[in-house]
Amino acid sequence: MPTGVHLRDARQQLFDAAERVLLRDGPNGLTSRAVTDEAGCAKGVLHRHFTDFDAFLADLVLDRAARLEEQAGTLRESVGTGTVADNLTGALTTLFGPVPVAIIPLVTFRDELRARLRQARPGGGIAILAQATNAISAYLADERDRGRIAADTDIDSLTLSLVGGGHLLFADRDRAAGPSATEAVNKLVTAVIADAVQRRPA
Numbered sequence: 001m002p003t004g005v006h007l008r009d010a011r012q013q014l015f016d017a018a019e020r021v022l023l024r025d026g027p028n029g030l031t032s033r034a035v036t037d038e039a040g041c042a043k044g045v046l047h048r049h050f051t052d053f054d055a056f057l058a059d060l061v062l063d064r065a066a067r068l069e070e071q072a073g074t075l076r077e078s079v080g081t082g083t084v085a086d087n088l089t090g091a092l093t094t095l096f097g098p099v100p101v102a103i104i105p106l107v108t109f110r111d112e113l114r115a116r117l118r119q120a121r122p123g124g125g126i127a128i129l130a131q132a133t134n135a136i137s138a139y140l141a142d143e144r145d146r147g148r149i150a151a152d153t154d155i156d157s158l159t160l161s162l163v164g165g166g167h168l169l170f171a172d173r174d175r176a177a178g179p180s181a182t183e184a185v186n187k188l189v190t191a192v193i194a195d196a197v198q199r200r201p202a
Contacts, residue, residue, distance in 0.1 A: 011049055013039050015060050023098055027106040032056070058116035061103055065131045068095060072135030079142040084149060084193060089186040091139065092166035095132040101170045103128050133163050150199035161192045 017039035022030050032053045036043045050056040075091040107113055107128070121130075137159040143149050165188045170181070 015063055018060050022102045054112045054116055057113050065128050068131040075135055075139045080146050084143055085190050088189045092185050093182055096166050096170040100128045136162055149196040153196040
């Protein structure tokens with residue numbers, strides 16, 4: 001094992017290494033040893049920066065959830081432009097990219113990790129899903145205010161349908177990507193929002 005490797009930004013390099021392991025080997029393959037091996041450093045490096053492995057994983061999830069905020073900002077900027085269906089299709093395809101989709105089962109099956117996340121962010125047991133839900137909900141509310149969807153649209157129910165359906169689409173594919181995935185998401189989005197769009201003011 002390498003013992004003398006100096007990591008200039010140890011936390012970020014460990015996060016990046018964990019991401020690669022997660023995408024390659026899945027949640028079951030994500031161990032502290034696998035992370036430090038991937039990062040090319042001694043196992044003690046991780047424990048110098050984090051109290052334990054669950055603390056490391058909690059920070060990893062929160063770091064990746066924070067990255068989604070930028071993507072959520074892009075969605076909000078699209079309000080009033082293009083079509084609602086296309087904007088939502090692009091957002092769901094991005095928000096449920098390979099890393100977020102891989103993180104969700106990691107959180108789901110680690111009780112201690114969920115507990116750490118709830119301590120760090122009230123209601124944030126599954127931070128990735130929460131971030132996606134907040135982004136879609138805010139976008140839909142803005143489009144409703146613009147009159148591009150019906151004024152009586154139930155934003156919460158619509159959001160749950162979109163986020164839940166989007167997650168299932170990507171979770172059911174082997175790291176889905178490409179035109180076929182986009183088409184499947186667009187088909188889902190178009191069906192879910194059809195009534196709200198049709199009932200909007202002329």
